[in-house]
Amino acid sequence: MSTILKIFVFPAALVIMCLGVxxxxxxHITPGGGxxxxxxxxxxxxxxxxIYGLKDSxxxxxxxxxxxxxxxxALIFVLLxxxxxxxxxxxxxxxxxxxYHIVPATIQNLFDYPDPTHAGIIPYLNFAVxxxxxxxxxxxxxxxxGFKEYEEESEESEDLNEEEVE
Amino acid sequence: MIVYLGPxxxxxxxxxxxxxxxxxxxxxxxxxxxSVYILFLIVAVIVSYxxxxxxxxxxxxxxxxxxxxxxxxILGKLVFGRGNTPQKMEE
Numbered sequence: 001m002s003t004i005l006k007i008f009v010f011p012a013a014l015v016i017m018c019l020g021v022x023x024x025x026x027x028h029i030t031p032g033g034g035x036x037x038x039x040x041x042x043x044x045x046x047x048x049x050x051i052y053g054l055k056d057s058x059x060x061x062x063x064x065x066x067x068x069x070x071x072x073x074a075l076i077f078v079l080l081x082x083x084x085x086x087x088x089x090x091x092x093x094x095x096x097x098x099x100y101h102i103v104p105a106t107i108q109n110l111f112d113y114p115d116p117t118h119a120g121i122i123p124y125l126n127f128a129v130x131x132x133x134x135x136x137x138x139x140x141x142x143x144x145x146g147f148k149e150y151e152e153e154s155e156e157s158e159d160l161n162e163e164e165v166e
Numbered sequence: 167m168i169v170y171l172g173p174x175x176x177x178x179x180x181x182x183x184x185x186x187x188x189x190x191x192x193x194x195x196x197x198x199x200x201s202v203y204i205l206f207l208i209v210a211v212i213v214s215y216x217x218x219x220x221x222x223x224x225x226x227x228x229x230x231x232x233x234x235x236x237x238x239x240i241l242g243k244l245v246f247g248r249g250n251t252p253q254k255m256e257e
Binding site: 006007010011014015017018019021022024025026029030041052055056057058059060061065069113114115116117123127130131 | 170171172173176177180181183184187188189190191193194196198202205206209210213217220221222223224225229231232235236239
């Protein structure tokens with residue numbers, strides 16, 4: 001890739017990431033949410049991967065990191081659902097809003113989202129989905145780039161073997 | 167001016183996680199120094215001011231979540247992203 005792209009893409013990716021996070025944070029009252037914001041962050045990471053390549057990318061996305069973030073996202077979602085089940089009897093009940101007035105005020109305050117909308121657990125669910133989508137989409141591209149490199153390496157080694165046989 | 171805790175905390179957390187992944191790769195021949203992050207912060211402030219108090223907040227004239235994310239990315243880079251360890255290729 002050209003030098004201009006290599007200089008421009010990393011700072012641009014950082015700004016795109018910020019906009020992705022903002023999309024996640026506004027998901028409870030504006031168009032967007034976890035999936036869309038996560039896809040925007042993934043787009044920024046993929047942008048870097050395409051321009052710099054898998055080895056030279058300034059974002060080091062190891063297998064451990066990707067699996068950990070994906071697991072944390074899934075766990076947050078499931079635990080919020082189980083918390084609703086435990087305190088109200090309904091899976092994924094919005095404990096922070098409590099429209100049926102069936103949970104104690106302490107629990108309601110605990111799961112409240114501190115902003116003017118008081119959307120309860122919805123922003124936290126968006127956050128969890130955003131984490132999962134971000135690493136999920138990035139992992140697909142990393143896997144494809146890894147397969148491509150592996151294919152090229154295996155083709156090169158086959159060529160070398162054929163030359164040695166001849 | 168009221169800065170709400172929810173978007174600020176979540177933005178900072180997500181930005182921090184992303185910032186920890188940034189590491190210099192000496193083999194690539196490119197080095198993103200402090201100037202890149204200062205420029206990024208200035209651009210983030212301009213973008214957040216242009217965005218307004220997203221989403222439908224009225225406490226500040228700028229998007230506090232975006233500023234928090236930018237600060238989180240820089241903090242994550244400063245705390246965990248200083249090493250130059252090469253990326254491990256999965257077998």
